[in-house]
Amino acid sequence: MKHEYIGLWSLLTVALAIFIGFSCLEPVTLAGVELKSSGIADRLTRPVSEQENSSDAPAAQPEVQKVATDTASKNILLIGDSMLEGINPRLAAYARENGHTLNSVIWYSSTTAYWGNCDTLRVFLRQFKPDYIFISLGANELFVKDIIEKREGCLKYFLEQIGDIPYLWIGPPNWKKDTGINEMIARNVKPGCYFKSDGMHFDRTKDGAHPTHASAAQWVDSIARWMPLHSSHPIKMNTPTMAKSRPASVTVLQPLKQPLPMRH
Amino acid sequence: MDFPTVFHNICSLLRYEASAPMLFSSGLFWALFLVFLPVYALLKKRLWQMLTFVVAFSLYFYYKSSGVFFILLICTSLLDWTLSRLLAVLTVKWQRKMCVWISVIASLGILGYFKYANFFLWNWNAMVEGNFQPLDIILPVGISFYTFQSISYIVDVYKGRVAPTETWLEYIFFLSFFPALVAGPIVRADYFIPQIRQNNRATRDEVYAGLWLVILGVVKKALIADYIAQYNDLIFMQPTGYSGFESLMGVIGYTMQIYCDFSGYSDMAIGIALIMGFKLSLNFDFPYKSQNLTEFWRRWHISLSSWLRDYVYIPLGGNRKGTFRTYLNNFLTMLVGGLWHGAAWKFVFWGAMHGAGLAVHKASKPLLSRLPDNRAIRAVSWTVTMIYVSLLWVFFRADSWTDSWLIIRNIFTNFSPAHIIPFVEVRYVWLIMMTVIIAAHCMPRRIYDRLAVWFVSTPWPVKLLVFIVAVQLVIQFMSEEVAPFIYFQF
Numbered sequence: 001m002k003h004e005y006i007g008l009w010s011l012l013t014v015a016l017a018i019f020i021g022f023s024c025l026e027p028v029t030l031a032g033v034e035l036k037s038s039g040i041a042d043r044l045t046r047p048v049s050e051q052e053n054s055s056d057a058p059a060a061q062p063e064v065q066k067v068a069t070d071t072a073s074k075n076i077l078l079i080g081d082s083m084l085e086g087i088n089p090r091l092a093a094y095a096r097e098n099g100h101t102l103n104s105v106i107w108y109s110s111t112t113a114y115w116g117n118c119d120t121l122r123v124f125l126r127q128f129k130p131d132y133i134f135i136s137l138g139a140n141e142l143f144v145k146d147i148i149e150k151r152e153g154c155l156k157y158f159l160e161q162i163g164d165i166p167y168l169w170i171g172p173p174n175w176k177k178d179t180g181i182n183e184m185i186a187r188n189v190k191p192g193c194y195f196k197s198d199g200m201h202f203d204r205t206k207d208g209a210h211p212t213h214a215s216a217a218q219w220v221d222s223i224a225r226w227m228p229l230h231s232s233h234p235i236k237m238n239t240p241t242m243a244k245s246r247p248a249s250v251t252v253l254q255p256l257k258q259p260l261p262m263r264h
Numbered sequence: 265m266d267f268p269t270v271f272h273n274i275c276s277l278l279r280y281e282a283s284a285p286m287l288f289s290s291g292l293f294w295a296l297f298l299v300f301l302p303v304y305a306l307l308k309k310r311l312w313q314m315l316t317f318v319v320a321f322s323l324y325f326y327y328k329s330s331g332v333f334f335i336l337l338i339c340t341s342l343l344d345w346t347l348s349r350l351l352a353v354l355t356v357k358w359q360r361k362m363c364v365w366i367s368v369i370a371s372l373g374i375l376g377y378f379k380y381a382n383f384f385l386w387n388w389n390a391m392v393e394g395n396f397q398p399l400d401i402i403l404p405v406g407i408s409f410y411t412f413q414s415i416s417y418i419v420d421v422y423k424g425r426v427a428p429t430e431t432w433l434e435y436i437f438f439l440s441f442f443p444a445l446v447a448g449p450i451v452r453a454d455y456f457i458p459q460i461r462q463n464n465r466a467t468r469d470e471v472y473a474g475l476w477l478v479i480l481g482v483v484k485k486a487l488i489a490d491y492i493a494q495y496n497d498l499i500f501m502q503p504t505g506y507s508g509f510e511s512l513m514g515v516i517g518y519t520m521q522i523y524c525d526f527s528g529y530s531d532m533a534i535g536i537a538l539i540m541g542f543k544l545s546l547n548f549d550f551p552y553k554s555q556n557l558t559e560f561w562r563r564w565h566i567s568l569s570s571w572l573r574d575y576v577y578i579p580l581g582g583n584r585k586g587t588f589r590t591y592l593n594n595f596l597t598m599l600v601g602g603l604w605h606g607a608a609w610k611f612v613f614w615g616a617m618h619g620a621g622l623a624v625h626k627a628s629k630p631l632l633s634r635l636p637d638n639r640a641i642r643a644v645s646w647t648v649t650m651i652y653v654s655l656l657w658v659f660f661r662a663d664s665w666t667d668s669w670l671i672i673r674n675i676f677t678n679f680s681p682a683h684i685i686p687f688v689e690v691r692y693v694w695l696i697m698m699t700v701i702i703a704a705h706c707m708p709r710r711i712y713d714r715l716a717v718w719f720v721s722t723p724w725p726v727k728l729l730v731f732i733v734a735v736q737l738v739i740q741f742m743s744e745e746v747a748p749f750i751y752f753q754f
Contacts, residue, residue: 005305011731012731016298036740038739085498207742
């Protein structure tokens, strides 16, 4: 190699070696900031089985007997975390197509601890009087250690607030193996009320977590296909002619600056 | 370490995946570049071997981004080159014209099918109220860029501005040159093809100047643009969910995002080409310093605007056919420019409004020239230009007309200073990024030149440190979620 390229080549090689080496180490903190890893080592050594995801949802709960679809127009409330940004437009298109009304409440960065430690949900139940609820929650809790011990109380209280209103919990779209959030939701919700998204393939946005708009639309389509066969209370979800629409209202809540006192 | 797993994973990384095109800001590209560079350096002075190697790498690069469409690129190049060789021997005018038309129609036909077929079908359907089924068409990455290169080549050969390449290898090297293949700059044959035969070796200073441009590009594209995009996306996805102040920030944010994104990628392309010993022309020259639209289009996406000038505006008559035709030609040229950006009416509208703006600026030049050239006038000119450009970006970015108008209406009807403090509290990182890029954009060019000279002359360990810090910053912010706002409705 000619000398003008040797310096550049060795610079790039050393940099690559440093980033690969760093990605093999435990997270390093510098001046209070955790240095993120490039993930090269993980990407190269991840077992093949973990990468081969199916493109549709696997069954998560014991199968429920097929139930006749409730064809009445519904007043739907969609609540959850930032994943709603992707779900909202497509679900709104389904709502419009099928004569439902969709109101949406996005609580950014929210978790079961957020919703299960306050009465925010009751406020929205009073405000919108829904007769069907979609919940998309859990993506911010994929890596919580001892999650069942820490969060199951919150989850139970959250479900208690919903009471007898029919609902469907859309499980978080895992981008890595979780520490038990999916299992915790599955064992606490009623049969036929949980759509497990873990195991589906998603195209992600640049943050690596949120599905792209197109992928989120396919996600909602998968839910709509799943509902008549597996949901304990399927509602009318005929495929819409328009790709997306707008909910009747979108309420946006800020992330909490301080944690709420925990409910155990 | 499980070597079969690592081998399998490396193979899967190297395969085409539609959702993971190879970008200059990706780790995969730089890992491959590490392999590419020593081979390229060894072959540099053996012209034909070097050309073959770079073409093979470019075609692989294109395969990684567009799959089997690399075959289309090969076919286009074969047709163009054959016709250009015919042009060199033909003397009868109509036969020469025929060669040009065949090449242009083929290039535009392919582009039209892949990029605009569904758009035209959709519009036809709307007119006749038919039952429209969109065609299952995948748009090959970068087709708009290399189509324009191919047209300019054949037209330049016809006009005698450039001699046709003697071999197909040289031509496909020009057309598929990987630094400029998928996102420009649009390389012009008269500027680039002579460099192939000259085959100049990059000096040590040029190699590091190239690396400096790459670092600048990575910071602009992968750090700043990708980070600020997260907030801007929130605004454009839910136009009704945010206050006027937040919407305004989203619009300003998108104005900077599109600049950082595009000019950052151009910087990387120019930098990589420079490392290889090839010079590509400047594509962005501080466009947001412009004081009128004419100046803006001399500074923004220069390779496209000069292409449009030379191959659309001037053939339409330019300014040679009277005042009205000049304005009309300006307008039509920008209409083509708008449509080039994408197959949707919003791009046509965006182009038309820029065309109209250029015509208005030209028409008012006699009046404007009477104004004194002082700071106040310059400030007003800059403000008016920036407001116009930024508002048009809203139409360019938003998903629909309704969304565009909602955002603009929101800025004017739902603006409250009460939202400023909470915004600053929550989005301070976004604001810091915006401040940095705006300040960097305001700096004079000589500061950039000095920084480049400093980087080139600095010791090797410092260069390594700068490179590592830049890449780590990208990694650090890549998965950092922008704190979403904060809009109390109760």
